[in-house]
Amino acid sequence: MSYRLTVIGTGYLGTTHAACMADLGFEVLGLDVDGPRIARLAAGDLPFYEPGLEPVLRRGLESGRLRFTTSYEEAAEFGDVHFLCVGTPQKAGEYAADLRYVDAAVTTLAPLLDRPCLIVGKSTVPVGTAARLAEILADTAPAGGDAVLAWNPEFLREGFAVQDTLHPDRIVAGLPAEQGAAEHAEKALREVYRTMLGAGTPFITTDYPTAELVKVSANAFLATKISFINAMAEVCEAAHADVTKLSEALSHDDRIGGKFLGPGLGFGGGCLPKDIRAFMARAGELGADQALTFLREVDEINIRRRIRMVDLARELLGGSFAGRTVGVLGAAFKPNSDDVRDSPALDVAASIRAQGGRVTVYDPQAMPNARVAQPSLAYGDSALSAARDAHVVLLLTEWAEFRDMEPSALAEAVAERNIVDGRNALDPERWRAAGWNYRALGRP
Ligand code: UDX
Numbered sequence: 001m002s003y004r005l006t007v008i009g010t011g012y013l014g015t016t017h018a019a020c021m022a023d024l025g026f027e028v029l030g031l032d033v034d035g036p037r038i039a040r041l042a043a044g045d046l047p048f049y050e051p052g053l054e055p056v057l058r059r060g061l062e063s064g065r066l067r068f069t070t071s072y073e074e075a076a077e078f079g080d081v082h083f084l085c086v087g088t089p090q091k092a093g094e095y096a097a098d099l100r101y102v103d104a105a106v107t108t109l110a111p112l113l114d115r116p117c118l119i120v121g122k123s124t125v126p127v128g129t130a131a132r133l134a135e136i137l138a139d140t141a142p143a144g145g146d147a148v149l150a151w152n153p154e155f156l157r158e159g160f161a162v163q164d165t166l167h168p169d170r171i172v173a174g175l176p177a178e179q180g181a182a183e184h185a186e187k188a189l190r191e192v193y194r195t196m197l198g199a200g201t202p203f204i205t206t207d208y209p210t211a212e213l214v215k216v217s218a219n220a221f222l223a224t225k226i227s228f229i230n231a232m233a234e235v236c237e238a239a240h241a242d243v244t245k246l247s248e249a250l251s252h253d254d255r256i257g258g259k260f261l262g263p264g265l266g267f268g269g270g271c272l273p274k275d276i277r278a279f280m281a282r283a284g285e286l287g288a289d290q291a292l293t294f295l296r297e298v299d300e301i302n303i304r305r306r307i308r309m310v311d312l313a314r315e316l317l318g319g320s321f322a323g324r325t326v327g328v329l330g331a332a333f334k335p336n337s338d339d340v341r342d343s344p345a346l347d348v349a350a351s352i353r354a355q356g357g358r359v360t361v362y363d364p365q366a367m368p369n370a371r372v373a374q375p376s377l378a379y380g381d382s383a384l385s386a387a388r389d390a391h392v393v394l395l396l397t398e399w400a401e402f403r404d405m406e407p408s409a410l411a412e413a414v415a416e417r418n419i420v421d422g423r424n425a426l427d428p429e430r431w432r433a434a435g436w437n438y439r440a441l442g443r444p
Pocket of ligand 1: 154155156157158159219222226259260261265267268269270271272333334335
């Protein structure tokens, strides 16, 4: 039989998952409580920037296999497998994750489930959440023990969401303890992911807490790797060494590897920062806080890079931003995304402005989101216009169009040829040859 799928929550994760599963041949119903968003999706209009996703969305809609709704009744009636893809942001003023969307989805859906089905959690949640949600299901779903929960964390990166969904590194399935339920869940997941499994993707079955922990520990490891190299960058700055050469040399040791060893302004986005904080908060609740105290350091190293960037720019301007013009290239938390959640680039831009600098920002995709997040900053409509009359230019998100910039062309626009490369993305020799005073994080 071919399962009918629902996807609850249509953010980066849910929209990509829904469109890709429809592309694989499943009938899929996407659900969100945000009516205008659902209307845009149903019209084939992606509400965020994600390379390669819009054609997949449109193919799904045209095939008739992909539809969208705001109705939980319709979803409950339609689905054999329900994927939970709602967000788990950081709570305001604390480290812990805000589970209100996950809880609302389950408490709304459960009372409507009156036939056998599988609920598959994909959202990133604190360990212990799946067990708690399974109890809510058991207590409130009319289908009783036939409404089964599995936990199947998602590892997709923004900018590569389609690729990561269709070709995952591994599939992790957290299954219930009861044997019959576990068999039902595993069978359904193997069927839903048969294309990936056929291509040899490792399939790892675990209990709920292990599956939940795989996701947060993966993100904790990645954050640690980035902060490790950025800590080395701090030492390099003190010792007049070059962290880009250091990183290159380390990367040839295949026990270390070069991925996520890129020194610069550090990590941001909707996942790594809030996930390591939620992980620390949860470990504290479990009495295991000592195990994760190093993540506090990882977070602090990361934040220090932003402060160092502001200090370096101020230093280049002779000690003050007052009355000085600063051109900022980049607002998204990383290239190929329009996401500005916890963006290092916007954070730096805002703090320079708070210190009296006249800041103009340009980003190829993130301008609408940046304007909402930081309305008091000025925005230009190109790299050249952001750099116009600048006393210093800061490269804060390494979009290809900034990497490929012609130093002499940018030189025409600025008041002074000072550039700080916050992502170690430019060739210092090329910029210096064109008369620029080139500075970067972690390099002499
Ligand atoms: C991350 C995880 O990679 C993904 O597996 C998880 O599902 C969600 O969180 P994402 O937030 O899309 O994905 O971004 P990612 O590509 O991991 O980059 C995170 C941040 O680290 C970015 O701000 C990026 O600029 C920064 N980064 C990355 C570095 O500073 N140096 C590096 O070497 C790599």
